[in-house]
Amino acid sequence: EDQVTQSPEALRLQEGESSSLNCSYTVSGLRGLFWYRQDPGKGPEFLFTLYSAGEEKEKERLKATLTKKESFLHITAPKPEDSATYLCAVQPSGNTPLVFGKGTRLSVIA
Amino acid sequence: NAGVTQTPKFQVLKTGQSMTLQCAQDMNHNSMYWYRQDPGMGLRLIYYSASEGTTDKGEVPNGYNVSRLNKREFSLRLESAAPSQTSVYFCASCTIQGMGEKLFFGSGTQLSVL
Numbered sequence: 001e002d003q004v005t006q007s008p009e010a011l012r013l014q015e016g017e018s019s020s021l022n023c024s025y026t027v028s029g030l031r032g033l034f035w036y037r038q039d040p041g042k043g044p045e046f047l048f049t050l051y052s053a054g055e056e057k058e059k060e061r062l063k064a065t066l067t068k069k070e071s072f073l074h075i076t077a078p079k080p081e082d083s084a085t086y087l088c089a090v091q092p093s094g095n096t097p098l099v100f101g102k103g104t105r106l107s108v109i110a
Numbered sequence: 111n112a113g114v115t116q117t118p119k120f121q122v123l124k125t126g127q128s129m130t131l132q133c134a135q136d137m138n139h140n141s142m143y144w145y146r147q148d149p150g151m152g153l154r155l156i157y158y159s160a161s162e163g164t165t166d167k168g169e170v171p172n173g174y175n176v177s178r179l180n181k182r183e184f185s186l187r188l189e190s191a192a193p194s195q196t197s198v199y200f201c202a203s204c205t206i207q208g209m210g211e212k213l214f215f216g217s218g219t220q221l222s223v224l
Contacts (some may be wrong), residue, residue, distance in 0.1 A: 009150075020200050034210035043114075043215025044153070046161050087153065091210055095160065097143060097168065102152030 019074030133201030
C-alpha cells in the first residue's frame with residue numbers, strides 16, 4: 001500500500017530559525033513527489049516537483065530535496081509569512097491519483 | 111482567472127438531509143477530484159474522474175456519489191448526510207492524472223452536519 005508520512009505534525013519556529021520538514025514514503029514505483037502549501041481557509045497550492053533521488057529545487061527561503069525513501073523541505077531564515085501547512089504527495093506508478101500525507105503545520109513567530 | 115470554483119462555501123445540514131456540492135473548472139482539464147480534509151487526517155480522496163465520462167472510487171467513497179456532468183463540471187452528492195461527514199471538501203482538477211505540478215484546488219466547502 002502506498003503511504004506518505006510527514007513529521008513533525010506541527011512546528012513552531014522563531015523568525016530566522018532554520019529547520020526542516022520531513023516526508024517519508026513507501027510507494028510502488030515513484031513517478032513524482034510534490035510539495036504544496038496550504039493557508040488557512042484555502043486550497044493547497046503547488047510548490048515543487050521532485051522526480052529522482054538527489055534532485056533539489058529552491059524557491060525563496062524553501063529548498064526541497066529527495067532521497068529514495070524521503071524528502072525534506074528545508075526552510076532557511078523563515079518569516080511569519082511562511083506560516084502555513086505544508087503537504088507532501090507522491091505519484092505512484094500507473095495511472096492513479098496522488099497520495100497525500102497529513103501535513104506539517106508551521107508557525108513562525110516574529 | 112476563475113480556476114476551480116466550488117459552491118457553496120459553507121453549508122449546515124441536519125442528519126438525513128441531502129445536498130450536492132458543485133465544482134467547475136475553466137482550464138480545460140481532463141481529470142477532476144473530490145477530497146475531504148479533517149483535522150489530523152490530511153487530504154483523503156473521495157472520488158475522482160480521470161477523464162470525461164469516467165468516475166472511480168477513492169479512499170473514502172462510502173456515503174457519497176458523483177457525477178461528471180461534462181468536461182467542466184464534477185458534482186459530489188450526499189444522499190443522507192451523517193455527522194461523520196462534517197468536514198472541509200475540496201475539489202481539484204488536473205490536465206492529466208498524476209501531473210501534481212498542474213493540480214489546482216478550489217477554495218473549499220465547509221460542511222457541518224448536525
